[in-house]
Amino acid sequence: MPAYADNYPASTNNGPVILTIDGLNEESCETEYTMELDAMDTETDSLNVVDNQIDDIMAVDVHTDTFPSSVLILDTNILISNLDFLKSLHSLLRSNLCPPFGIVVPDIVIRELDAQKDSNRGISHLSRAALSWCLDCAKSSNSLVKFERSSLIDAENDDRIIGCAAHLQSKIVVLLFTNDKSLAIKAESVGIQTISTSESEISHLREIAGDKSSQASRYSS
Numbered sequence: 001m002p003a004y005a006d007n008y009p010a011s012t013n014n015g016p017v018i019l020t021i022d023g024l025n026e027e028s029c030e031t032e033y034t035m036e037l038d039a040m041d042t043e044t045d046s047l048n049v050v051d052n053q054i055d056d057i058m059a060v061d062v063h064t065d066t067f068p069s070s071v072l073i074l075d076t077n078i079l080i081s082n083l084d085f086l087k088s089l090h091s092l093l094r095s096n097l098c099p100p101f102g103i104v105v106p107d108i109v110i111r112e113l114d115a116q117k118d119s120n121r122g123i124s125h126l127s128r129a130a131l132s133w134c135l136d137c138a139k140s141s142n143s144l145v146k147f148e149r150s151s152l153i154d155a156e157n158d159d160r161i162i163g164c165a166a167h168l169q170s171k172i173v174v175l176l177f178t179n180d181k182s183l184a185i186k187a188e189s190v191g192i193q194t195i196s197t198s199e200s201e202i203s204h205l206r207e208i209a210g211d212k213s214s215q216a217s218r219y220s221s
Contacts, residue, residue, distance in 0.1 A: 067146060067172075070101040072195075072205075073165050075178035076112045079105070079130040080123060082197055087133065092209040093144045100208050101175075103145045105134060106164040108157050110147065158183045165192045 079086065086103070093099045113134075116127040137145035148168065150160040161183065165174050169192060176187050176194045184194040195201045 068099050068102040068144070070173040070175070071104045071168060072101055073104045073106065073161070073168070073174055073176045074109060075161060075176065075180055075183060076109045077179050078177050078197070079109065079113065079134070080116075080126045081179070083126070083130055083133060085197075085202065089205065089209055090137070090144060092206065092211055094142065096210050099144055100210075101173075104164075104168065104174075105145065105147050106161050107147065107149045108160040108164075110134060112157060158186060162187055162190065162192065166190065 074086070090103060093101070093103070110131070113127045113131050117124055117131060119127075134145070134147075137143040138147065148164050150164040150167070155163060158180070161176070165176050165187065168174050174192060176184070176192055177196075178184055178187075178194060179196050184196070187194050195205070
């Protein structure tokens, strides 16, 4: 049986990795994925996602000739549990004349959010809020959030995210943003760098995006 890594191409990037997170693989930087539903602050008007506009989101792909040469790829759990941070990060990126990186949402992430938006669980309103933001980004002409399809149509969801990242990594620098340790292990095993929502990594991301506040630069030394 072939090794897991045999299913994905090795990275061909020989240039500098812009999104380097200090202590990325240290145990202290790992965080458990927790859904603090009561603590999430979502806007009421963001829950009204029009179902037939999901395909509009999926019609947008990354054009690497005009998009930043480094991208942050989002896992579903990040959009659900850290939407406010993503909105803030996107605003920082858009304030840059030359954004250091863009944000990519794989197609399967949109499908997962769409599947969860009508569930009876408390996660449904968070999924709708995330979909609403994605739709706004897809419609915006100056958005730095793009959407990419995976060629691994019949694969498991995690493998489709990795497939999307591996495809982009053959052209540009990628960093996978996830709190799913299983997905992170799979990604790292095939040469895809990952980041979680630990405080130090979040601060470093904001600093790279252009936040010069003391909070963002706290871990830069």
